[in-house]
Amino acid sequence: MTNDKIQLPLLPLRGLLVFPSMVLHLDVGREKSISAIEKAMMENQYIFLAAQKRTRLKEPEPKDIYSIGTVSVVKQMIKLPNGTMRVLVEGLYRAEILRYVEQEQDFIVEVNKLPDIESDLYEQEALMRSLLTQFEKYTSLSQKITHETFATVADIDEPGRLADIITSHLSLKIKEKQALLETQAIKDRLQLLIQYISNEQKVLDLEKKIGQRVKTSMEKTQKEYYLREQLKAIQKELGEKDGKMGEVDDLREQINDSTMPGRIQTVALKELDRYEKVPQSSAESSVIRNYIEWLLALPWEEKTADRIDINQAEKILNREHYGLEKVKERILEYLAVQKLTSSIKGPILCLAGPPGVGKTSLAKSIAHAVNRNFIRISLGGIRDEAEIRGHRRTYIGAMPGRIIQGMKKAKTINPVFLLDEIDKMAHDFRGDPSSALLEVLDPEQNRQFSDHFIEETYDLSNVLFIATANYINNIPAPLLDRMEVISIAGYTEIEKQHIAKRHLLPKQLKENGLTKGQLQMRDNALQKLIRLYTREAGVRNLERQLAALCRKAAKLVVSGKKKRIVITENILEELLGKPLYRYGLVEKEHQVGTATGLAYTAVGGDTLAIEVSHYPGKGKLTLTGKLGDVMQESAQAAFSYIRSRATELNIDPSFYENCDIHIHVPEGATPKDGPSAGITMATALVSSLTGRAVRKEVAMTGEITLRGRVLPIGGLKEKTLSAHRAGISTVIIPEDNKKDIESIPESVRKDLTFITVRHLDQVLQHALVGEQDESNKS
Template sequence: MRSEFKVLPLLPLRGILVFPYMVIHLDVGRAKSVQAIEESMIRDRVIFLATQKEAQTDEPGENDIFQIGTVAEVKQLLKLPGGTIRVLVEGIARAKVRSFISDDPYFLVEVEQYSEEFEKDSEIEALMRSLVYQFEQYVKLSKRIPPETVVSVVNLEEPGRLADIIASHLALRIEDKQSILEAADIVKRLEKLCAIVAKELEIVELERKINIRVRKQMEKTQKEYYLREQMKAIQRELGEKDERMAEGEELREKIAEAKFPKEVEEKALKEVERLEKMPPMAAEAAVVRNYLDWLLSLPWNKSTRDRLDLKTAENILEEDHYGLKTVKERILEYLAIRKLAKKMKGPIICFVGPPGVGKTSLGRSIARALERKFIRMSLGGVRDEAEIRGHRRTYVGAMPGRIIQGIRQAGSKNPVFLLDEVDKMSMDFRGDPSAALLEVLDPEQNNTFSDHYIEAPFDLSNVMFITTANVQQNIPRPLQDRMEIIYLSGYTEEEKVQIAIRHLIPKQIKEHGLTKDMLKLSENTIRKIIREYTRESGVRNLERQIASICRKTARQVVTDKVKKVQVTAQSLNQFLGTPRFRYGVAEMDDQVGVATGLAWTEVGGDTLAIEVSIYKGSGRLTLTGKLGDVMKESAQAGYSYIRSRAAELGIDEDLYDKQDIHIHIPEGAIPKDGPSAGITMASALASAITGRKVLHNVAMTGEITLRGRVLPVGGIKEKVLAAHRAGIKTVILPSDNKKDMDEIPKKVKDKIHFILVDHMDQVLESALTAKPYVPVTLSADTPIVPPTPPYQPAIVNEEGTHIPS
């Protein structure tokens, strides 16, 4: 094979490839391509054609074009409207780009052109015959290439030309064509093309078999249709009823009995007419039947009568749940209004509270009090809008959404519908289910709720929707706006005792096959379980501990033939092991640099220990304990306030430059954030720096400003209940949170002394002892580190003066 070098303009091709000896029309519209064509016409009408690697690339670079292409001659040129040029080109020879000379205003390249020289031997002759035979078979089967093409190919004696012409007629991918173009060696080119034609031949043969199969199926269907029409004519002559006609009449009778709304009835009748016109075995007939079944099974006009006896309803609510006064009052108010106003829309209530406080079971009790059907739907992890609105009937396996499914399951259009875990929905590319719920939970819109599958408005205004959530902040704002939020903060110890006695113990005794006489739990034992084996807002862990006692009792009854087991506070550890929690902190001593804060979590309130240490350094403030940005800012604000009050607190100014301060909140693996710990961190800082102890039975919550103002915070009820569980006797709250104290149970308020403050000075006065417990040297060279326990308890007289013990 000989080669020669030429400098030619380059025309990049998109989605097409030109072989030598191939004649083809090309439409050229890009500016660079037009310039290349015009340059070739000025020269000798010769141009280099190379294909782009990606057809979508509008402005290809050197790396976007294949290096091997075809030198071609421009035979004709025609300018079209819009600046496009249509050219007729004929491939001359293969060529390879040696270098790009320029790319502006067009590509100019130096190419190495190959001229094919070969000696025809037996191997080449065999490859040519095999290729021609395969090509003939391909043309016969595919019907895409004119038979005349085979005649022109058979008479070719040049193997390279034969391969190029056959490759140009095949519908191959650009990559396959380029691989043939790049095969400079004649033998390799013929072998590669033989393999490609053989593969294409297999595909064409498979297509032919599929077409034959489809044609036979169509002929069979047409034959069945013809025979059925004949059968219908015979049945009409004999006076017999057609099966499909009978099915249509039966459906019409059911539609008339169902008493659909007018719009739904018209739609159902149209679907019946469609069904009658379809062949019985048609796939779409099954879809129509399923749709009609759903329409007929929905309770369009069926509803249950509400029990409007307020006394009975109140007794049922009291029987099922202890406490929860606000919720019970809301349900009784609804019943009273229903008794006066017959056409009241169903309320949309959202119970927000930590796990285990009875949100889901409360919905079941409400349904029992109203004598309504109860449906529960969990929204946790739902991320598809079709779960709410259903699928379009065009999809395979389409079904209505879970709202309509629940209504069908209830069999009435006014059930109590519980949407559980509404704060745990998510979204993805399939839509936002929370947005789909907006129509469901909007009293002004849900009387015409439209499901994608049913495609007819269904009235949900009589449904009593109840939603539950652990965290209000995770519920989308538009959804919150449509619901009445009722908070269930948690139970006091007394409420937990009563719930255990009235509900949990009888339930677990029954579930474990025991009787009341076999197991006895005293009230003191229950209190000890609550105090030392659980620490929660709800009663789930309490029920688990009771279940554990029941299991061990059942084993003693079966193994040791014991007839009665008495569990006392002293023998409790034999059933539940070592206590998991330490009840109360009242027995602990006052400490320096350790303050007790109150925090709100998703599972209720909790106490938060904040520790501060001071040691020799360079005035650096270190914060540890996996704190969020808000909490870090609160620590910085408290630190700045203490520094600004150095003179009033008796602190040496040099202390901050030569001592490091470390603030740590234990349980570092748990993320902590929020504005509630500002005054707590400031108190711990003041205690560590001044050496004054923080009173052990005092807990506090509130945000601090740089000027020392104490700002209000949320979650007061949960935090106070947590303080009560921990045995705290005094709680410091911001003055602006006084209104939130009405939510705190009276039994808890009677056992805790509340101090309302507006300024940080009041906090320090209430939380710290009057004098340091040991002499404190405020020299910058001497680190202030609290001594190791035990400490002596601090005693403060009526004037607030510290009295040494």
């Protein structure tokens, strides 16, 4: 090869270089590489070898290949059974690629020879001797190079060839070897190689010191080491994947493949390194593993795509819930805002109302409408802060809090998260869980929620939180401030009938294996069931009674006594027995000393009969019926007002000296409290003392002052529904509550007459019948 410029096939090398005078075996498997070898064998056996810049690249382009390489000759070629080719090559001289002649089937390049550049002979000789001295020291430290190899190298008297041969025996990086290959000046090549060998000697010295330390450590723990190796062998024979080591490898692979953020991944890998070093029999081993598994199980980036279609959401809410128009309207407004802002920030919804009115199912419908996963946790009875924030990992049996557990079950970072019974939480010496919830429900803080078990912050800002409560007065003020309350008062009889027909009865027929043809229910029977067998704001007990009917019908069908059952009023009583409740609480006649009040309880509105009797005595006031402090104070206020206005009310001013008064509220086993019975107690007192009867169709609610003023109350909607269920036709309410009448369903409003009052005198004017009976005057 006399011409300096020639065209040769190019064989890109991965992870190695070939120097001049170097003989090496290569395994070739890529199509272009095999084609280059075959083309070289068909011509003059010459080929150009150059290294790739990136080792893992399977199909390199010209820009991915170093331009300077080695012109070599193919000495031998063997085709292996697996389709690869093994060749023996010998490097001849350095050359540089001038241009690529062909790139499609294989690489054909035009190269130019790069000759060695000589310098001062004495300087080269000195550098050769220094190089040999350094290489000898390196040989003594390295276990890979034998003394025979050094003896062979020492006989070489050509400085350029010496540098290339020594380079081929060193464990240098590809970039370092490429730098030596590209250096034409022999002097510079020798100096660079001496520097590389000096650095390698330092590394080998350090490796030797580390090896000695490891050896010392192994001697100390030799017994434990051999026992571990025996344990690995036993586990392998039993079919386990290398015992703990295999488990560590699996966990490391899961961590690397997970979507957790970089900071969490770093923590997980650090804990995994600790787990690998801790003995498997140690208690800490299971603690660390449990922690790593929790980090892997939590969703970090997975989310469901929101589908906020207002029209579709409205259809879903109407299909799954009857009535509750204002509630559904507020939910649709909420979803509309989320769609426009593309953000979940905003008030946390709190669905408040009696049991059985559909709070939980409404939350499920919201999740269905926005295409999100639904998770529910019950907070009833929780009194430990750790239930929310989790336990420290140092405790035995430590676990994350309910929030993190819920996120694990949700498997996405944007579920609809229902906090059920948020008003039932308590607190004691173990902490206040409601205070821990403040961070969860605050949009400004929950981006970095801190759980004691996980320790690292977790982002809850994408979660749509919905809470439910029966009685908002039991929710701490700071927590209530973070929520927007949507009140669900209860259902009217008409709404209950529709719900029973559309939802409850078909559901119970399916659950009890019946068809519509086997069981039918008349409207009058359903009305009787609602009035006489249930008394509630919701429909939970109604569903239980329908389930009982279906079970009894199933028994009749299976026994062959009947094939088809139509439930009428008479059959209803045969199947369920005598009615459980009286329809309504309206008296048949006007009563003296008895007034009907309206109460708001944790299970909805209810009617409250207040009875007063007086008899000769010394002015003692007796209160019975398990009344709370506030209710007792209302009775005292009513009594004091009547004493101050006795003359105007046509009552003997000295009545409190001549008679005792007994105020009783029936159902004494049930605790009762609240200020809204004030005017009811006063009316019953005046009725008893004057002998004037209280109208049977009138119910009332309102707080009273010592001057007879009537103050506003809460829960008017719930109280009005209970009055409607009880058959009341007239309701006396404080004038300041007039604005709340609009919240009452139209079907209830049209059956009731509302009288608004400012003073007790107005109450007495509308509630009492006729004039004073002188014979009853005290």
